[in-house]
Amino acid sequence: MKLALIGFGQAGGKIVDQFVEYDERQGTDIVRAAVAVNTAKADLMGLEHIPENNRVLIGQSRVKGHGVGADNELGAEIAEEDIDEVQGAIDSIPVHEVDAFLVVAGLGGGTGSGGSPVLAKHLKRIYTEPVYGLGILPGSDEGGIYTLNAARSFQTFVREVDNLLVFDNDAWRKTGESVSSGYEEINEEIVRRFGILFGAGEIEEGGEVAESVVDSSEIINTLSGGGVSTVGYASEEVEAPSNNGGGGILSRLKGDDDDDELDSAHTTNRITSLVRKAALGRLTLPCEIDGAERALLVMAGPPQHLNRKGIERGRKWLEEQTGSMEVRGGDYPVRGSGFVASVILLSGVTNVPRIKELQQVAIEAQDNIDEIREESEDNLNDLIQDDDDELESLF
Numbered sequence: 001m002k003l004a005l006i007g008f009g010q011a012g013g014k015i016v017d018q019f020v021e022y023d024e025r026q027g028t029d030i031v032r033a034a035v036a037v038n039t040a041k042a043d044l045m046g047l048e049h050i051p052e053n054n055r056v057l058i059g060q061s062r063v064k065g066h067g068v069g070a071d072n073e074l075g076a077e078i079a080e081e082d083i084d085e086v087q088g089a090i091d092s093i094p095v096h097e098v099d100a101f102l103v104v105a106g107l108g109g110g111t112g113s114g115g116s117p118v119l120a121k122h123l124k125r126i127y128t129e130p131v132y133g134l135g136i137l138p139g140s141d142e143g144g145i146y147t148l149n150a151a152r153s154f155q156t157f158v159r160e161v162d163n164l165l166v167f168d169n170d171a172w173r174k175t176g177e178s179v180s181s182g183y184e185e186i187n188e189e190i191v192r193r194f195g196i197l198f199g200a201g202e203i204e205e206g207g208e209v210a211e212s213v214v215d216s217s218e219i220i221n222t223l224s225g226g227g228v229s230t231v232g233y234a235s236e237e238v239e240a241p242s243n244n245g246g247g248g249i250l251s252r253l254k255g256d257d258d259d260d261e262l263d264s265a266h267t268t269n270r271i272t273s274l275v276r277k278a279a280l281g282r283l284t285l286p287c288e289i290d291g292a293e294r295a296l297l298v299m300a301g302p303p304q305h306l307n308r309k310g311i312e313r314g315r316k317w318l319e320e321q322t323g324s325m326e327v328r329g330g331d332y333p334v335r336g337s338g339f340v341a342s343v344i345l346l347s348g349v350t351n352v353p354r355i356k357e358l359q360q361v362a363i364e365a366q367d368n369i370d371e372i373r374e375e376s377e378d379n380l381n382d383l384i385q386d387d388d389d390e391l392e393s394l395f
């Protein structure tokens, strides 16, 4: 499906930037427009793939391009004051050509954390297209203020969007590694998962697998109803497709029907095991899959390695595991790919330990708010100092 991507803050901008690169490299044609919004000039200058005209610096009169540190209340105020500047960039998007907006932000910082819910609310007031959020939760080693920001931003963001897709940095941190040193890999993981999910709805029906290709309305229906979503992924390498399409003429001449059946059983088994691995492996937001309200299974790969029976079995298994009556499934044929991959979108998940923890933090924070504010101010001063150094080295 076609998306208008808006990255708010540093993490949001970097992820959208990488999404644009993925889209161009893979030829998936998902990104109809990409915009980055930030209060920090240096962050906008560091982007590589988002067109310069689509980079919006807000809050210049308040923070002079230095960012807001981890002050997400200031981030939210600035977003409200300067929403017209953001709208100015969105005005250049042919909105009638997009299926949805996706607002991407790290929820632990200041600009994206405070600004993304403000933008989502604004977009929903103006446009009829669905507005989805992709919220990144901070690592637990980042400190109290980040957790508190995420707890508060999460509560607002989930209310303002049509669905909040979540990625938890904490669950993806490698042991012995701080989150920041692993961002590159983490961002690739994010872009791969969401790229396959949204790319699936962009394939035109036709050719060999016409019956069961996922279309954008299935993605939209799975996300409708709101709440929080998580995405699972698993892949397996397969032989590069041969030119005569597998068995082809030779096996038919030899009357090799048994081989075909064996192949098809193998294909089905591979699909069902990839579905299990994706659902039971590491999700973007770890949770119990039991109780998910809706799910969508996308099987991506070369058409000859996809079959309806496998997808149907995978879909049924997901129905049993989630207890949901609304599990959709289909394929995403990618000719010439050397992998078969399963992507599972679980929407309306309820049993999420990390979210419960954040809610608890938000409640407890009321008691020691002064301490946290102090930490935030120190943080802001450090950041302004860092930013000054960074800007000086740039000019």
Ligand code: GDP
Binding pocket: 008, 009, 010, 011, 012, 014, 015, 068, 069, 070, 105, 106, 107, 108, 109, 110, 111, 112, 113, 136, 137, 138, 139, 142, 146, 169, 183, 186, 187
């Ligand atoms: P902002 O610019 O004020 O919105 O704040 P940042 O986006 O820099 O940081 C917000 C949070 O996003 C941090 O606490 C990190 O958890 C996370 N973060 C920052 N950069 C990245 C990134 O490149 N990838 C990912 N996955 N998370 C990031």
